[in-house]
Amino acid sequence: MKGRIATLSRLLRERKLSAVELTESYISRASRSNRLLNAYVHECFAQARLAAERAQKLIDQGAASPLTGIPVAVKDNICTRGVPTTCCSRILQGYVPPYSAEAWSKLERCGAVLLGKTNMDEFAMGSSSETSCFGAPINPLNTSLSAGGSSGGSAAAVAADIAAYSLGSDTGGSVRQPAAFCGIVGFRPTYGTISRSGLVAYASSFDQIGPLASSVEDAAIVYDAIRGRDCADMTSVSSASAPSLFEPDIKSITVGVPKEFFSDGVEEEVKVAVEAAICLYERAGARIKQVSLPLFSKALAAYYIISCAEASSNLGRYDGVRYGMRADCDGGVADMMAKTRTKGFGKEVRRRIMLGTFVLSGGYKGQYYKRACGVRAMLSAALEDIFNGCDVLVAPAAPTAPFALGTERRSAAEAYQADICTVPASMAGIPAVSLPCGMTKSGMPVGMQVMAGRHNDGLALSVARYFEREADISFRLSAEVSREL
Amino acid sequence: MKVSYEQIRDIARLARLELSQKEVPLLAAEFEELLGFFDCVSGIECGISADECRNSVQMSSLREDEPLASLKEEELPGGDRRRGGMYRVGRVVK
Numbered sequence A: 001m002k003g004r005i006a007t008l009s010r011l012l013r014e015r016k017l018s019a020v021e022l023t024e025s026y027i028s029r030a031s032r033s034n035r036l037l038n039a040y041v042h043e044c045f046a047q048a049r050l051a052a053e054r055a056q057k058l059i060d061q062g063a064a065s066p067l068t069g070i071p072v073a074v075k076d077n078i079c080t081r082g083v084p085t086t087c088c089s090r091i092l093q094g095y096v097p098p099y100s101a102e103a104w105s106k107l108e109r110c111g112a113v114l115l116g117k118t119n120m121d122e123f124a125m126g127s128s129s130e131t132s133c134f135g136a137p138i139n140p141l142n143t144s145l146s147a148g149g150s151s152g153g154s155a156a157a158v159a160a161d162i163a164a165y166s167l168g169s170d171t172g173g174s175v176r177q178p179a180a181f182c183g184i185v186g187f188r189p190t191y192g193t194i195s196r197s198g199l200v201a202y203a204s205s206f207d208q209i210g211p212l213a214s215s216v217e218d219a220a221i222v223y224d225a226i227r228g229r230d231c232a233d234m235t236s237v238s239s240a241s242a243p244s245l246f247e248p249d250i251k252s253i254t255v256g257v258p259k260e261f262f263s264d265g266v267e268e269e270v271k272v273a274v275e276a277a278i279c280l281y282e283r284a285g286a287r288i289k290q291v292s293l294p295l296f297s298k299a300l301a302a303y304y305i306i307s308c309a310e311a312s313s314n315l316g317r318y319d320g321v322r323y324g325m326r327a328d329c330d331g332g333v334a335d336m337m338a339k340t341r342t343k344g345f346g347k348e349v350r351r352r353i354m355l356g357t358f359v360l361s362g363g364y365k366g367q368y369y370k371r372a373c374g375v376r377a378m379l380s381a382a383l384e385d386i387f388n389g390c391d392v393l394v395a396p397a398a399p400t401a402p403f404a405l406g407t408e409r410r411s412a413a414e415a416y417q418a419d420i421c422t423v424p425a426s427m428a429g430i431p432a433v434s435l436p437c438g439m440t441k442s443g444m445p446v447g448m449q450v451m452a453g454r455h456n457d458g459l460a461l462s463v464a465r466y467f468e469r470e471a472d473i474s475f476r477l478s479a480e481v482s483r484e485l
Numbered sequence B: 001m002k003v004s005y006e007q008i009r010d011i012a013r014l015a016r017l018e019l020s021q022k023e024v025p026l027l028a029a030e031f032e033e034l035l036g037f038f039d040c041v042s043g044i045e046c047g048i049s050a051d052e053c054r055n056s057v058q059m060s061s062l063r064e065d066e067p068l069a070s071l072k073e074e075e076l077p078g079g080d081r082r083r084g085g086m087y088r089v090g091r092v093v094k
Helices: A004-013 A019-037 A043-058 A102-110 A152-159 A176-182 A216-226 A268-283 A297-318 A333-344 A347-360 A366-389 A414-418 A423-429 A457-471 A479-484 B003-013 B024-043 B050-056
Strands: A039-045 A071-075 A111-116 A142-146 A164-172 A185-188 A208-213 A254-258 A288-290 A392-396 A432-439 A445-452
Touching: A004 A019, A019 A039, A019 A043, A019 A071, A019 A111, A019 A152, A019 A479, A039 A152, A043 A152, A071 A152, A071 A185, A102 A164, A102 A216, A102 A445, A152 A164, A152 A176, A152 A208, A152 A268, A152 A347, A152 B024, A164 A185, A164 A216, A176 A185, A176 A366, A176 A432, A176 A445, A185 A216, A185 A457, A208 A216, A208 B050, A216 A457, A254 A268, A254 A366, A268 A288, A268 A392, A268 A432, A268 A445, A268 A457, A297 A347, A297 A366, A297 A414, A297 B024, A347 A366, A347 B003, A347 B024, A366 A423, A366 B024, A392 A479, A414 B024, A432 A457
Parallel strands: A071 A111, A071 A164, A254 A288, A254 A392
Antiparallel strands: A039 A111, A164 A208, A185 A208, A185 A432, A392 A445, A432 A445
């Protein structure tokens, strides 16, 4: 069902459904299907029932917001007071944060009902959620396919409707790519508009919390509820107070089509679906303009250099002393720390920490890190120039349709190519909405991105909603998942 | 770029990670491939610092420093035990 939040909220306000009944219905669906989906890694159904009772009181008092009483799932790297937050890593096993992330606190104050924490790639490092210490979630549309990553569990939960919406985090595309794989909407807002306070850091200059939802309207409702300046996050910025969505005059919109996003590495079926979406805008009267972003080819490498460098610093805090697990060790403190980190981190996380340590080490910092920062600055400037002549950019959200779980890749560098379409918006800190724009011959979703200039989040969302309404695309859950629900 | 086994061991030590003998050659080969992939940024000469980069993408919104009135000495715990520009505190080492 599209527009889930508005519909459920109306039913709650009209007393056709109580918050407790709604929560019980979601708990029942999640309990039946999660063994198959593996979307939730920590369920908190007892707390959810209490939260639903509190939400019902708010509704009865006429103090409800659109999110009051609506069940939500939150990615396992967003701190939730009293509920485990492990980043799907052995090193944080058993960690229960004593405080909540600002984004979750805002939802909690609205009366949102937390059902549980969702599966993800360990510390958000991956594009298929397969690096999770809990095993990968599956794609509810086809159980042999990946739900994407790193917010794979958040996307799977929304696609299977075992959460009305969810929160994910997007560093290099981790909200947008899983949304594209599961046929739902994912939104990465302008960097800084949602507080990162309480989001476990991977690469701080890219990390951004974002909503995953069944429709653009739902994503905008959640975004409007959690955005805003927060003094606990020094990179947080203010955003306009007006609601994000508006009716765009499509005839006055210029849609930029960056040709590099349609290069050889992008599957033909993906290109065809996104080009058809661009034709829809053209038929509606939008001006279509071919643009070029020559630095596209260097963006991915620059992103991995900077993000690994930041990860090597951010993950230095996991040493067996302050958080989570501690390895048994007869040696000294240094030995204990090395053993804890080696045992606690998975292979991909260890690889990225080492790569980051390497590119920041003496003799190589100038060769890699500083140059990557240069690429980032130039790419941001190039995108700013492009947005002087275009209102939005439309491009694929991922180079491929959902791939099979367990796909063998020749190398790490090849696996990193999954982020090629999403990384440019992350590098420049601009808003980007991922939404389904078509399907492959086998009926699997193809996602496109609508990107806009910094702080034009409302424009990106509104232009995306225009397409969503006109195209009206929906997907069927796999028979196996449907049977469980 | 050629990466030696010694470099891999050094990086692991800096990153506070342990490596088995078997992992060292595998990681060296992986690093060579990934650094080859990273080398595409090597042609970039824009003379920009990391701080300038951060500012250029407007990621920092640090406020200006605002000096505020601080606590008066007599309000500090133990302020009444000031002797000759020092504070008398409880014995720590016995």
